Amino acid sequence: MNQSSKFINPKFFYDQKGSKLFEKICDLPEYYPTRTEISILKRLKDELPPYLNDSFRLVELGSGSSVKTRLILDVLNQIQEKIEYFPIDISEILTESSSELQQEYDDLFITGIIDSYEGGLEFLKNYDDTKNLIVFLGSSFGNFTPVNGKEFLKKINSTMKDGDLFLIGLDLVKSKTILEDAYNDSQGVTAQFNLNVLSRLNDELDSNFNLNNFSHYALYNEHDQRIEMYLKSLEDQSVVISKSNLSIMLKKNELIHTEHSHKFKISQIKDLMHDTGFKIETIWLDENSYFALTLLSKNIKIK
Template sequence: MNETIQDNLNYKKYVIDSRLKYFKPHSTKIEKSFSEEISFSLNRDSKFIHPKFFYDKKGSELFEKICTLDEYYPTRTEISILKSIQNDLFELLDGSFRLVELGSGASVKTRLILDVFNKKYDKIEYFPIDISEILTESSELLLKDYENLSITGIIDTYEGGLEFIQNYDSEKNLIVFLGSSFGNFSPIEGAKFLEKINSTMKHGDLFLIGLDLVKSTSVLEKAYDDSKGITAEFNLNVLSRINDELDADFDLSNFKHYAIYNEKDQRVEMYLKSLVNQSVIISKSNLSLELHKDELIHTEYSHKFKIEQIKELLGKTGFKIQKIWLDKNNLFSLTLASKN
């Protein structure tokens, strides 16, 4: 392993045992970037909070609850596709591969890919990349169930993780990016991100991406505003996180979760709506915020795609599509691509 390159990236290394290690940026770097990004994104006319900040411990737990909701079709649909393509994946993985996952979360869907690796290889190497500490718990659970697995976890942003794996060694990577998390990027940032993934890949590497498809407004809006209010809790939790970590005084009862499908831009837009005129102090970001009644803080985009758009997007960002799979109701897609 090329330890020196990875050690130079300002990561702290935690070796748990011979099968499990983590790399994490130094905590001062993480805290500084959270307070600086919030100071920038809330100190402007159109306010926003980057969706990566949803995922503290509570946020990750709430996301797992969202995945079990009746209205939230993406998780069960993507799982059904993964189950149906296991034989195809077995055939398409030519030679030995390491599994790298962007935004691995609870690593539940990962198991369906690990099962394919398990049939194919004596030893499995898995590199989960996730900004959330949930990565440590999910990794420990995986190790209990897969005896031949070793894990190198990178608790960092997608971009940090991609730089970490770039030039790591000559082993081929299957990079997976599931859950339609790619839909959180704006079209311009998304294209740049795909180019970044592509530039990280070696010839022979493969990329598997799960993307949600365009569908009716009512199905989409229910998926992001469920009847049990879990998505609302998930959205509002980011304000609790800012209160706890940046010493702020958001009163959560003064905000409401708001999700709407923007048909023209093919995206669900999620906001926190201020219910009153109010002032908020965020001490660690040096910010005194004035919000007026009905003002929106943007928290997430979730873009939806048509198959033609997926082909065009991957084509123009340097990929060659190997195969696209859909579920039987055409709700969700999985695309396998190589570097062109």
């Protein structure tokens, strides 16, 4: 986007209300990613253990869906006498989720790391000799720009020890209709989620966005293979963000960019992982090839 384009950092999505709205989105009939990834994870109970020929610690980037975390813990539980789980998140929400998991698994030992993903992994790099199974579930990687995504993967690779494994979820290119329906649900929950960003700016930055003057707008950009999510101004208006000492003029139909979500082809996944220093152990797909879970190891041949 050019310099005159307006955007809001997607980190503002996930306050308490935003997180609850996203949980609702995950259950919507149009929103396929969560249930599709879960269907693949359920298969891993039989298909992942052959790659875990030693005691592995589970390291999760983001506190994640409790359903997804449990599916991985169940895999480890059948092959290990005790499980170490290190969730890494900048949010203290992991304290609550970890407490719930602790009550369900007798032999689970949890060490939460409140830090950036990169900071937490750097800490673990020299923590001990235990092998790590690092998981980055959901389709959050798609929110990175291509350049930043590559740098992120290189950073993860640099923090991995030989023998560590990395499991990442990636949403795949598919029908434009399926993709746009997933981000424009009939119940309007995604619209509430998107507009909640403005409520948070009003609360935290003392701004005066009138939510009735904006609408949710999402489309699939086929050229760049990404869903683009915006807030559309419904009239000419001005907004003041007091704590940032900003005054913003918006024209009718002008767009504020809030998020993009890149989709991938299998060939692109293979090239991306090779270029960032990984060896692909296997790629698991759902029956419709909507979503991919890719298991990676560190390719020590690439410098």
